[in-house]
Amino acid sequence: MAGRKQRHLYNSAHEAARAGRLLSTQVRTVVGVAGIVVILGAKGLTIKTPPTGTTVMTARQLLPWLARRPVVLGPRQITALSAVAARPETWRRTTSNLVDPGFVRYEFAKLRAAVESARRRRIGWVLGLFLGGPVVVNTLFYAFPLLVRF
Structure with missing residues (x-):
């Protein structure tokens, strides 16, 4: 073709x-x-x-x-x-093991909760770096001359 x-x-x-x-x-x-x-x-x-x-x-x-x-x-x-x-x-090679729909919904809810938790954690890290980064840089900027004198 x-x-x-x-x-x-x-x-x-x-x-x-x-x-x-x-x-x-x-x-x-x-x-x-x-x-x-x-x-x-x-x-x-x-x-x-x-x-x-x-x-x-x-x-x-x-x-x-x-x-x-x-x-x-x-x-x-x-x-x-x-x-x-x-x-x-x-048409299937093996017979399908039917799973209770309630169990499937429960497993998806657990997965959704884990994904949501990971998303919140990722947002926390980004905010922490965004807000805490300048504090760390500022502290190092002012502390570095003091450390070099000694």
């Missing part, structure tokens, strides 16, 4: 294989998944060598391509597969 190599073909094939494995595991039957890369806004598309594992097409070619695909699943299978695909846990 624009003279730069991209990994879209590899990623599409990889994600299609992954989706097929995950869906097959959930529905306990083999689910075929096709990798597709759709180029948007292209006036034309020239493919010198068709890639393996992925179909490349323009946005205009997508609907006719889908219409030509053979019907493989029945209505019940489509409903079951759609339900499995809609569940977030289908």
Whole structure:
């Protein structure tokens, strides 16, 4: 794309294989998944060598391509597969450990308090240097001649 190599073909094939494995595991039957890369806004598309594992097409070619695909699943299978695909846990590597929202709010409140405390401390240091700096410089300025005499 624009003279730069991209990994879209590899990623599409990889994600299609992954989706097929995950869906097959959930529905306990083999689910075929096709990798597709759709180029948007292209006036034309020239493919010198068709890639393996992925179909490349323009946005205009997508609907006719889908219409030509053979019907493989029945209505019940489509409903079951759609339900499995809609569940977030289908796509995660590990099941999420849900945390009580009250605990999350409590932890965020503690974090907010720590940040606020650090902000106040930082302001205190800046004010201390701003107000105390001239006193220290003035003291050294007048005390230094006295110290040099001895």
